[in-house]
Amino acid sequence: MQRWNRRLVMLSAIAAGLAACAPSKFRRYNGPEVTRLEIHKGARKMYLLHHDKVLKQYDVGLGANPVGHKQFEGDSKTPEGMYYVDRRNPNSSFHLSVGLSYPNPADRDFARAQGKSPGGDIFIHGQDGKHTLRGRGRDWTDGCVAVTDREIEDVYAMVKLGTPVAIYP
Template sequence: MKRRVFGLGAMSTLALAGCSSGPRLLRYDGPEVTSIVVNKGDRRMFLLNNEDILEAYDFDLGFSPVGHKQVEGDGKTPEGTYLIDRRNPRSQFHLSIGISYPNSRDRQIARALGKSPGGEIFIHGQPNNEKAKGRDWTAGCIAVQNKEIEQIYAMVRNGTVITLRA
């Protein structure tokens, strides 16, 4: 009987340990991030509280980084003003926060080309199951290091304005 209780306890402990092996979800109680500015050409992203820079990050982009995303599969990262609109704590790229691409203008441009505008544009960490393939390896997302996305995930709220510049 004691062996069975011990075995069940050990299995429970291992099961719970397996649940806690995901990304760290940090807490943030500093100044509010009121906007994000992404300078694609410089590969620099800034988290701002009004005019003050709270944090700055280097990043990788899509495999075709120059120009505004127009259609699904073009490997480009959007340019323009969007919102952070969702969060994924179980992302295949450590953690991720979603950007509200496509907007109505993006859909109109793609429709005129007879194509889909695509979507699923995120700021995210590194791949969970493989290594990133050099610089500008995403399909149009903004990729930072895992420790950085943990910090960004904690600091940025849904509804935050993000401006992506060439």
């Protein structure tokens, strides 16, 4: 019986060691603070900046109807304007995600004046397993900003709640 217990302890230690070596989607970042994000829809680029210095840049996918500012729920447009990171989702269906503060008061007022909903739940997120940023159909979201899973791991590690996000046409 004692021999069996020793084997069980050894196997448990090996399993724990292997689990510790497994890749994690949660990365660490110890560099300069990301003071703002810029998303340039026309160029399909996102920049993580420390003041005026670009720390990282990524190609992005946008909403399936990418031209113009998001105004209403279901229009598949990506917003334009000033927002901020207001939430983080470690259990996203899109690997990881960080939420944007869309709709802002002006977005809500405009939609309300038209008798419609502005929509919401706009995120910067990873992939869903069906789409790619590197080929046709890269603009596939319902209005979010998509990067690769590896890239959203960087963004998730680097960007804090409250970080300003400027989204340009």
